Amino acid sequence: MKRHFLCVECLMKRHFEKAASIEKESDRLEYILEAMRLLSVDSDEPAPVFSARCRDLEDRYLGMTEKYAAIKKHYNALMLDMEADIARRIEESDDPLRTAMLYARAGNYIDFGSEKSFEPERFNEILDNAANDPLDEETYDRFVADMDKAGSMLYIADNCGEIVLDKLLMIQLHRRWPGVKKTFMVRGAPILNDVTREDAEQVGLDKLFDVVDNGTATPGTWIPSLPEETLNLLNSADVIISKGQANIECLGGCGLNIYYLLLCKCTHFSNVFSVERYTGMFINESDAGKLM
Structure with missing residues (x-):
């Protein structure tokens, strides 16, 4: 199932919500920019693959695991x-x-x-x-x-x-x-x-x-x-x-x-x-x- 533009909207909305809990503004910006870069790697891949790519990013900034x-x-x-x-x-x-x-x-x-x-x-x-x-x-x-x-x-x-x-x-x-x-x-x-x-x-x-x-x-x-x-x-x-x-x-x-x-x-x-x-x-x- 190819990624739909609604998937992109949803994925980035969630990352903005997560970024809000990052204390330093500079870190919040770096987090969002990196998430955007990862999202743009391959538009033919489904949304779950993007989530997998962001695993290390989320752990580094948020300790999500x-x-x-x-x-x-x-x-x-x-x-x-x-x-x-x-x-x-x-x-x-x-x-x-x-x-x-x-x-x-x-x-x-x-x-x-x-x-x-x-x-x-x-x-x-x-x-x-x-x-x-x-x-x-x-x-x-x-x-x-x-x-x-x-x-x-x-x-x-x-x-x-x-x-x-x-x-x-x-x-x-x-x-x-x-x-x-x-x-x-x-x-x-x-x-x-x-x-x-x-x-x-x-x-x-x-x-x-x-x-x-x-x-x-x-x-x-x-x-x-x-x-x-x-x-x-x-x-x-x-x-x-x-x-x-x-x-x-x-x-x-x-x-x-x-x-x-x-x-x-x-x-x-x-x-x-x-x-x-x-x-x-x-x-x-x-x-x-x-x-x-």
Whole structure:
């Protein structure tokens, strides 16, 4: 998904907001000028690649990796406190797999790198309404049919906190298809509030499923930067579930059998899919790729 001018506006707005916390005016200016330079390197690359480029810059001036580490632990713990109740709701529903998918999608709201900052009240509202949200039935039926004949499935994760709901969905996937090899993929190094092995360990997901990292510190799965081992895993998976906007920004148009599960959290995504902000999407690459 090529970078849109709205992406540039959003990215720079966030950097101006971050720069405001830098004490020295000269440092604020240097920070913004460097961010602008990094943003202009390659306009064909999606927004998450720019965020990866700015990782060292943000650490040098703001110590963002350390700050995000604390945020991630907090929201993982918060969702772990809610896990038992949500698991009960899933089990008591008519279709636990479908319901788990809806909760996992709702969890995609926990994002500190999107256009809007995290609002606890809105998240609680989204979570409370998750089980009643629509899910594209044609896509869901196609997903079930693909899983019925699959030998392997790859689940590409996105954010902290959300990973607890991903775990609940993985449990339902395993219950429905115990013979399908399942792999859970996280980022290769800390970036924003994206999940790494440490998050998977904190929520206990590593005790249930194979966890691998993608070998990069990009907040998305950017194929040109992936190591051979990760590429082989992507290309060999019969079914892929990809969470969040950054992953579809990086993978959209790749042609693999990917099912994207996300909330449209910014103006550009709302425009691309012709939906309101925070609308949930469940769409296959064969349809999404045409829009990227």
